[in-house]
Amino acid sequence: MSFAWAKQYEPQSAFTKWLDEKLPLPRLVYNAVGAGYPVPRNLNYMWNFGVLAGFFLVVQIITGVVLAMHYAANGLVAFATVEHIMRDVNYGWMLRYAHANGASFFFIVIYMHIFRGFFYSSYKAPREMIWLLGVVIFLLMMATAFMGYVLPWGQMSFWGAQVITGLFTAIPLVGEPLQVWLLGGFAPDNAALNRFFSLHFLLPFVIAGVVILHIWALHIPGSSNPTGVEVKQESDTVPFHPYYTAKDGFGLGVILILFTAMVFFLPNALGHPDNYIEANPLSTPALIVPEWYFYPFYAILRAFTGDLTIPFTGIVLIPAKLLGVIAMFGSILVWFILPWLDKSPVRSGHYRPLFRKFFWFGLIPTMAALFYLGGAHAEEPYIMLSQIFTAYYFLHFLVILPIISQIEVPKPLPFSITEAVLGKDAAPEAPRTGSVDGGDAGTATDGALQPAE
Amino acid sequence: MTIRLGGIIAGLAITLVLVLWSLLPGAYNYAFGPAPEKQPSSYFYEHGEGPAGGFAFDGAFGKWDVAQLQRGYQVYKEVCSACHSMKFVAFRNLKQLGYTDAEVDAEAATWTVPGIDPATGETTTRPGEPTDAFPSPYPNAIAAAAANNNAIPPDLSLMTKARHDGSNYVYDLLTGYGEPDPAKAAKVGFETPDGLYFNKHFHNVNIAMPPPLSDGQVTFADGTESTVPQMSKDVAAFLTWTAEPSLVERRQTGWFVLGFLLFATALAFLSYKQIWAGLKPKKS
Secondary structure, X not given: OOOOOOOOOOOOOHHHHHXXXXXXXXXXXXXXXXXXXXXXXXXXXXXXXXXXXXXXXXXXXXXXXXXXXXXXXXXXXXXXXXXXHHHOOOOHHHHHHHHHHHHHHHHHHHHHHHHHHHHOOXXXXXXXXXXXHHHHHHHHHHHHHHHHHHXXXXXXXXXXXXXXXXXXXXXXXXXXXXXXXXXXXXXOOXXXXXXXXXXXXXXXXXXXHHHHHHHHHHXXXXXXXXXXXXXXXHHHEEEHHHHHHHHHHHHHHHHHHHHHHHHHHOOOOOOOHHHHOEOOOOOOOOOOOOOHHHHHHHXXXXXXXXXXXXXXXXXXXXXXXXXXXXXHHHHHHHHHXXXXXXXXXXXXXXXXXXXXXXXXXXXXXXXXXXXXXXXXXXXXXXXXXXXXXXHHHHHHHHHHHHHHHHHOOOOOOOOOHHHHHHOOOOOOOOOOOOOOOOOOHHHHOOOOOOOOO | OHHHHHHHHHHHHHHHHHHHHHHHHHHHHHHHOOOOOOOHHHHOOOOOOOOOOOOOOOOOOOOOOHHHHHHHHHXXXXXXXXXXXXXXXXXXXXXXXXXXXXXXXXXXXXXXEEEEOOOOOOEEEEEOOOXXXXXXXXXXXXXXXXXXXXXXXXXXXXXXXXXXOHHHHHHHHHHOEOOOOHHHHHHHOOOOXXXXXXXXXXXXXXXXXXXXXXXXXXOOOOXXXXXXXXXXXXXXXXXXXXXXXXXXXXXHHHHHHHHHHHHHHHHHHHHHHHHHHOOOOOOO
């Protein structure tokens, strides 16, 4: 890390000195998540979720690798091997329930992490790259989770695969051949199951790689904080270890209690009963829905019910299905340009009265509603509601954020993190280079800002 | 600025398309269009509440009632197994119901499972062994459909997990047979189709399965009176066990894990507070 006052790793024993010369791995850890990484002292509990997301990625990889030892990706036996895991493998039920609920908890902590980013504008300069990599991780997670849900080869697995790959048929001209190419056949079958298993095994390691880039990019400007004022001086920070390792340890305990409660007492509450029925191409479930963590995007997909036509001519410009697919992918892709849509120089929502209103009374209720509507039957009034909330979703990011960042009068910011915490800044001699608005503070904090190790 | 302008235009365009081509036609249709046709069955469907008093395994501290599981097994064996297989449950699993190894061996031998004649290699049948799964009475799905008015009796291994609130669902379904209210049926023009049976707890009230249970159908060894609700409750409990044999063990493990985590998290909280104590704003 970059701040001039960051502690330096000092190997103590002969062995660690030797190791430090040959392969400074302990130094890397020390600088990444040890005492060598100075972190703003005022982080609240919303800053726990990054570490927790990393924890759940590890849980998923460990449980997943063991499950793969007992699973067979073959349409004839896949469902039976899952039952074999549940019944005959020692603690197989625990592994599988931990993996299934681990996916849900991974998404829970990721959503908290993302919405932390929305409220505190963690995407703003100088942290755009961290944000962009984060959106890439989220997209990879969605692909991984979708393919993982297909593997048990239950009814929802099969029909989910059918519906989601069917989205590609909306693409003009190449759509139908594309779906056949993706599935390796005209309907989900062995070919699809095998490739989904292969990719489901591969992608978590790709995610782990992008996570390393995400953390690397984080260590260049350092962590953001709830005031949005950049670090100016040593009294603004504390070493990551022991301060935030201790706090993350507590946060981990709390989330593990919730996770355990789900795994051991309500393991199927977040799943769908239909997935305990073996895949049957001849019987369509009454309601095909994805896993709960895709509901908002599924609601956006289904919101477009009418073709875009030229009125009174009957000429279809864009079919409804393609509109829905564009909107669904667009609803996440819009996050990529978020750093350039919201140009307010103030980061933290605490100091942005107008932004804060739209966040709590606009975006949050909209997301809650879309979560509900994505799992609801496709009938009125749910369709109209999902159309209204889908419209607000896009208006919020594409129209409201750019406009309020132009017209809003932010509240005065504290001079420094130290002042925000202690009520006064004990170091008046600190260089007042950072502008009070904090907008370009990332480039102005101090001259010691260097590329990470 | 270009990005923001483009964003505003794109956002307004999406909203316009959504409102003018999807929302308004939908709202118009909702307000003035024909009301969605109501299925006659929707007048008769009733949501069941499960057996009075619930099951022994309900709740976070619930345990198996082994005697009930044994009775449920008897109902499965003497009634359900005439049509339904349980391909993920093996005879050896019955040991969990309190049977000894010798009893399981003897019980397995009372079943007939498909086999191969070791001398000729032809398909034949043989007595079951503890490692065999509960067999299907039909050689294949086509035979099952042909024998059951084109409806294939589903495998029961996972039935209580394959339905919402499955244990209560099985009980409700087995006790839901009867006749529709004739006055109401005449009013909405409802008639149970040929070959189907009226069941108020089935989603479309016409089920292909004939009423399987009748009072006194089985004779329980423990002297419990075999009424339809009693047998339904017992077999629902048994099918809960077949769907999730690890249910009770899972919760017991869960209590240990939760206890450990509560303790560990309390320690983590105290160490967090202690480590941060020096950083608290002090009056000076």
